Amino acid sequence: MADLATIALTAAGLFFFVAGTVGLIRFPDTFTRLHALTKADNLGLGFIALGIALQAETWAQVARLGLIWALALLAAGAMAQLVARTALEREDAE
Amino acid sequence: MTLWLTFVALGVLASLAGALWRVWRGPREADRMMAAQLVGTGGVGLLVVLAPLQDWAALDVALVLALLAALAAVGFVKARSDDGAGDPEEAPPTPEMMRPRQTRHDPRGRHG
Amino acid sequence: MTGLTVFALTGAALVGLGFYGLLAARHLLRRVVAFNLIGSGLFLFFGAAGARGVGPDPVPQALIITGIVVALSATALAVGLVVVHARAAGHAVLPEEPEEPEEPKDEGAT
Amino acid sequence: MSLALDLALCALILGVALATVAGSGLFRAIVFFIVYGLLVAVGWVRLGAIDVALAEAAIGAGLTGVLLLAAHGRLRRLGTARDASHGAHLLSALAGAALAAALAWAWFVLPLPERPGPELAAAMPRAGVENPVTAVLLNFRAWDTLLESIVLLAALIGLWMLTRERDWSGRLGLPQHSRAGGVLASFGRVLPPVGLLIGVWLVWAGADRHGGAFQGGTVLAAVGLVAAMAGLVRPPRIGARLWHVALMIGPAVFVLAGLAGAILAGEFLTLPPPIAKPAILTIEIALTASIAATLAFLVLGPPEEGRAP
Numbered sequence: 186m187a188d189l190a191t192i193a194l195t196a197a198g199l200f201f202f203v204a205g206t207v208g209l210i211r212f213p214d215t216f217t218r219l220h221a222l223t224k225a226d227n228l229g230l231g232f233i234a235l236g237i238a239l240q241a242e243t244w245a246q247v248a249r250l251g252l253i254w255a256l257a258l259l260a261a262g263a264m265a266q267l268v269a270r271t272a273l274e275r276e277d278a279e
Numbered sequence: 280m281t282l283w284l285t286f287v288a289l290g291v292l293a294s295l296a297g298a299l300w301r302v303w304r305g306p307r308e309a310d311r312m313m314a315a316q317l318v319g320t321g322g323v324g325l326l327v328v329l330a331p332l333q334d335w336a337a338l339d340v341a342l343v344l345a346l347l348a349a350l351a352a353v354g355f356v357k358a359r360s361d362d363g364a365g366d367p368e369e370a371p372p373t374p375e376m377m378r379p380r381q382t383r384h385d386p387r388g389r390h391g
Numbered sequence: 392m393t394g395l396t397v398f399a400l401t402g403a404a405l406v407g408l409g410f411y412g413l414l415a416a417r418h419l420l421r422r423v424v425a426f427n428l429i430g431s432g433l434f435l436f437f438g439a440a441g442a443r444g445v446g447p448d449p450v451p452q453a454l455i456i457t458g459i460v461v462a463l464s465a466t467a468l469a470v471g472l473v474v475v476h477a478r479a480a481g482h483a484v485l486p487e488e489p490e491e492p493e494e495p496k497d498e499g500a501t
Numbered sequence: 502m503s504l505a506l507d508l509a510l511c512a513l514i515l516g517v518a519l520a521t522v523a524g525s526g527l528f529r530a531i532v533f534f535i536v537y538g539l540l541v542a543v544g545w546v547r548l549g550a551i552d553v554a555l556a557e558a559a560i561g562a563g564l565t566g567v568l569l570l571a572a573h574g575r576l577r578r579l580g581t582a583r584d585a586s587h588g589a590h591l592l593s594a595l596a597g598a599a600l601a602a603a604l605a606w607a608w609f610v611l612p613l614p615e616r617p618g619p620e621l622a623a624a625m626p627r628a629g630v631e632n633p634v635t636a637v638l639l640n641f642r643a644w645d646t647l648l649e650s651i652v653l654l655a656a657l658i659g660l661w662m663l664t665r666e667r668d669w670s671g672r673l674g675l676p677q678h679s680r681a682g683g684v685l686a687s688f689g690r691v692l693p694p695v696g697l698l699i700g701v702w703l704v705w706a707g708a709d710r711h712g713g714a715f716q717g718g719t720v721l722a723a724v725g726l727v728a729a730m731a732g733l734v735r736p737p738r739i740g741a742r743l744w745h746v747a748l749m750i751g752p753a754v755f756v757l758a759g760l761a762g763a764i765l766a767g768e769f770l771t772l773p774p775p776i777a778k779p780a781i782l783t784i785e786i787a788l789t790a791s792i793a794a795t796l797a798f799l800v801l802g803p804p805e806e807g808r809a810p
Contacts, residue, residue: 188280188293191280192351193310193386194282195283195284195328196287197289197797198287199287199291199294201322202290202291202294202321203293203294203297204298205294206294206295206298206306206317206362207297209295209297209301209313209314209317210300210301211347213390215307215309215310215313217353218301219309220312220314221372222313222314222316222317222374225386226285226320226321226324227320229320229324230323230324230327232342233287233291233324233328234327234385237321237327237328237330240280241331241335242335246318246324246330247336248329248331248340249338249342250338250365251325251782252342252345253323253327253338253341253342253345254345256342256345256346256348256695257320257323257348259349259688259692260345260348260349260352261316261317261348261349262686263349263352263353263684263687263688264313264316264348264349264352264353265313267352267366267367267368267682267684267685268309268313268316268356269309270356270367270368270387271309271355271359271360272307272309273283273367273368274370285505285506288506289505289506289509289681290729292506292509292510292615293509295513295540296513297646299513299516299520299536300739302520302527302533302536303520303533304526304548305529308528311528311529311532312532313798315532315535315536317725318536318539318540319539319562321540321573322539322540322543322562323736324743324745325543326543326546329543329546329547332798333546333547333549334549334551334650336551336710336711337546337551337554338807339551339555339703339711339712340542340543340545340546340551340554340555340558342699342705343555343558343716344539344542344558344562344794345561345697345719346692346696346699346720347558347559347720347723348565348667349688350563350564350566350567350726350727351535351562351566351570353685353688353727353731354567354570354571355570355732356685357571357660357661357677357730358570358573358574358575358577359575361575361676363571363574363575363578363675364675364676364677364678365678365679366678366679366680366683366685366686366732367685368680368683368684369678369680369683369686370678371684380567384750388547388653393504393546393664394503394504394507395548395706396608397504397508397511397549398507398511398547399775400545400606401511401514401515401544401607402509402605402665403601403602403608404515404518404601404605405514405515405604406601406604407516407560407598407601407602407604408518408522408597408601408602409517409518409597410596410597410600411522411590411594411596411598412522412594413595414520414590414592414593414597415522415590415593415594415678417584417585417586418583418584418585419526420527420531420573420576421527421530421584423775424521424530424531424534424569425521425522427534427565428518428521428522428534428537428609431537431541431561432502432518434516434553434591435541435544435597436604438545438548438550439548439551439608439764440551440608440611442548442550443613443658444604447549447550448621448635449621449634449637450621450634450637450642452550452552452553452634452637453552453634453637453638453642453645453646454642454645454716455550455552455553455556455637455692456556456634456713456716457638457645457646457649457715458559458562458743459553459557460560460649460653460715460719460792460796461555461652461653461694462567462797463560463565463796464653464656464657464795464796465563465653465656465797466565466568467568467656467660467721467797467799467800468659468660469543470568470569470572470657470802471574471659471660471663471802472663473576473801474572474575474576474579475663476704477576477579477581478579479625481579481581482581483576483581483582484577484581484583484584484585494734494745495557496582
């Protein structure tokens with residue numbers, strides 16, 4: 186039962202990861218790409234972490250998985266805002 | 280289960296390869312930077328999947344990566360500011376920034 | 392066992408790539424990066440060699456950890472030297488040997 | 502199937518390294534190198550070397566990135582960030598290929614060592630700690646680690662010697678500032694407490710599981726850098742006495758413990774089993790402080806006059 190749930194959850198996570206990457210590749214400009222990837226990869230990591238948590242042997246591992254996801258959310262949110270603002274201010278093209 | 284998790288890990292790796300394409304292509308520095316950020320999240324995801332496959336201590340490495348995931352991005356916005364030590368939010372928004380998103384195009388908006 | 396061979400050969404290839412970069416790159420900072428690739432490739436090779444047999448050997452691991460930290464400190468010093476050189480000389484690119492230097496690509500002016 | 506995973510990972514690592522070396526543009530090379538550090542950290546996990554993976558994750562994917570990006574920013578402001586294309590360097594390519602081939606050949610002819618090191622297994626009960634990597638670092642091969650901590654200090658002194666005369670009394674690095682209440686400032690407020698906990702825990706756990714002074718110290722350095730870049734804490738000046746103590750305490754305590762060993766066990770840096778555990782913990786805590794301060798200062802760079810905020 187837990188195995189089935191793990192498979193479903195990690196499949197969903199993988200789907201969001203791939204969707205985020207496809208968005209990163211396909212979307213036309215910097216800001217839509219940013220939107221695609223912050224949404225998708227955080228959901229992807231969340232589902233994968235949830236799926237793996239069902240396989241965990243101790244509560245400490247579950248707590249670690251939760252902390253990992255929280256940190257990733259924090260980092261992605263802050264980074265998306267700051268990089269978008271930098272990109273707005275500077276029209277650099279390499 | 281092992282087989283499935285290995286497949287998921289391979290899938291995450293493939294998705295990372297896609298993000299690497301964007302690091303290569305750019306065209307703007309911000310594009311490369313956020314693609315690198317996606318690789319970072321993917322790396323964390325990969326380590327999380329490796330934990331039951333190989334060693335639960337992989338979670339500790341994932342934790343460190345997740346903690347420092349934004350470090351490079353912070354370094355980037357710092358280095359990109361006028362004096363190399365600023366914050367992109369310090370300057371008030373310009374009218375140019377406030378224009379609706381649809382009118383803003385990537386100067387070299389090649390895609391596909 | 393075969394997985395180790397994959398990593399060892401990757402390490403060997405990284406050393407080669409880094410060495411190529413060290414010789415061929417003209418921007419000083421890229422040479423610093425290439426040098427780091429060499430070090431990292433050697434660590435991988437060494438780590439794979441130490442993991443043969445029953446399991447990962449702690450002695451190479453300990454040496455690699457100190458190596459990684461020393462590599463960072465050397466990189467920081469090298470980067471500082473590159474910046475000082477750029478400040479003093481006005482450029483950070485090594486000249487092409489005999490022929491006319493080609494027009495450098497615009498890399499990111501504001 | 503797990504071989505497929507290793508093959509895919511190594512292919513990505515090689516591809517990223519190739520892009521770092523062969524792609525045009527300095528910025529692209531730097532971003533690829535950051536990604537490279539990340540993937541190599543995953544590679545170390547695959548090799549079963551969790552302690553190395555922790556160090557590589559904190560340094561390769563964290564500190565090196567900040568260092569190189571900041572250098573790129575400095576070079577850009579000096580107008581020297583432009584890369585020059587290097588065309589095809591046939592001779593260099595041949596040299597690189599020959600080196601790689603020689604190493605690959607060495608791998609296949611290298612004799613399989615006797616595993617596991619019987620001396621180490623026999624010595625572990627005397628080490629005072631359970632984590633064999635920590636035992637090697639701080640007990641059996643303590644000489645290496647002591648000298649290594651001095652190398653770090655030497656690098657920092659070398660870097661400080663590059664300071665311009667007029668900047669000498671300034672604070673380390675550029676004068677950092679951020680918008681009060683902005684995203685950067687809030688991020689700099691939220692992350693350090695969590696990072697501090699994780700760093701201290703890595704040091705503490707390093708005695709018996711994975712982690713140790715190097716990994717914990719690196720994480721602490723990174724946390725300090727985030728706080729400094731967010732403008733929350735101001736880096737010290739070169740002359741700050743308190744920070745001199747922080748820089749020196751690791752090697753100093755190490756030498757003292759070595760002398761204690763010389764008196765108690767008759768040989769410098771030999772820790773007799775009864776005092777091994779407390780001695781290692783003391784050295785480890787002092788070393789963590791020194792490593793964290795040294796690495797953070799190395800990444801911040803020498804003092805530089807910047808635009809006033």
